[in-house]
Amino acid sequence: VLFPGNKGETRYFIPTIQALVARHGSELKDLVVVADAGILSAANCAALEDLGLYFIVGSKSSSARQDLLQALPKDQVPSEFMDGQIFETTRVMTHQRQEAVRRVVYQYREKRAARDRKVLADLRDYALKVQSQPSRLAKAKFVTVTGKTTRFNESLYDQAVARVGLKGYVTNLPESFPGSEIVAWYADLFQIERSFRMAKSDLAGRPFHHYTANAIQAHLVIVFTALAVARYLQTATGTSIKQILKDLKPLCDVTIEIAGTQQTLPSHIPEEFRHYLKTEPGH
Structure with a gap:
């Protein structure tokens, strides 16, 4: 099936899966749908579950600290992680006033952290450079505009630094599937890319x-x-x-x-x- 290239993939994700299920039916028993963070939404997760499918969907790292704080006492949330460390939390996702508690698996990778730090440092340098240039502020991250005053948002930047190296995966697979398998299956997405x-x-x-x-x-x-x-x-x-x-x-x-x-x-x-x-x- 081919879709117009000028339309967002999120519009066709669920219809494509529905067509696949309609065509193959029982052959898809225990199928696990793996998708990147662009597909993550309470509606999509609910739709996949309604089709009787399992899913692993990437989660933006911006939710990592919030998920950890909700799942663990504040003094137990680590300030530093070990390379390859995996931990799990839950997240409440609401669709049509129906709440679903989703399992969330997080992994920390030092290689990812190094890359994230470099990206954040570049963004910080750019923000400091253009914060006094209104025409270029649209592309600047970590810049707060109040009236005619602009300032670098140090707090927002520190929050981003605190979650470097973390990658999350939202899934409805039971806990009999360890977090390491969830991470490994998601990693196979690179074959598609x-x-x-x-x-x-x-x-x-x-x-x-x-x-x-x-x-x-x-x-x-x-x-x-x-x-x-x-x-x-x-x-x-x-x-x-x-x-x-x-x-x-x-x-x-x-x-x-x-x-x-x-x-x-x-x-x-x-x-x-x-x-x-x-x-x-x-x-």
Whole structure:
């Protein structure tokens, strides 16, 4: 199913899952839907649960301290975390006046914390630099405007620093599934992201030269068919998609016409590339 690119993905998330359930029904028993934080809402979580599905949805780190304070006594909330540390809390999410207590798993990663600190430092430097320039304040974070007065919001910045390295996951999976599994399953989302990056770059997925709906759809069908074959070859051979494309791109059959007769000359396939063909049934 293809959706307009100028519409937000949140509009099509639940309808797509509903269509999947309608088509496959009982085959989807115990299916776990994994989605990033852009999809997190009480309505979406309730809709997935109504469909009889489990879910793991990313949670913005801005909720981390609040969740911890609600779940733990203030003196038990750690000021520092160990790399890889996982802890759990709950969060009340309300949809149509119905409250649901959701399980929330948090993990701290030092690598993520280092990246977050750098981003925050850059944002702080930018905010201090432009706080006296009204035309540039729209892009500045941590700047508070009161009338004609602007100031750097140190308190807001400190709150952001306090939650660096934390990533949350809201789920309805029972506690028999440990937090480490929740984190690991969510991490597999990078495979989807990597596929889409590959589709947009190496497989030239952006339909720059197509202007009608049918042409765009045909182009994307070809791209995603190529992506499916490429991912299959990657899994079967252990070779990256980028390397597979580099190896196979020069191999093209040539069709020539002589005296009204067409003849196709197959490309010579070097022996070192034949293992790609052997992964396909019938070759």
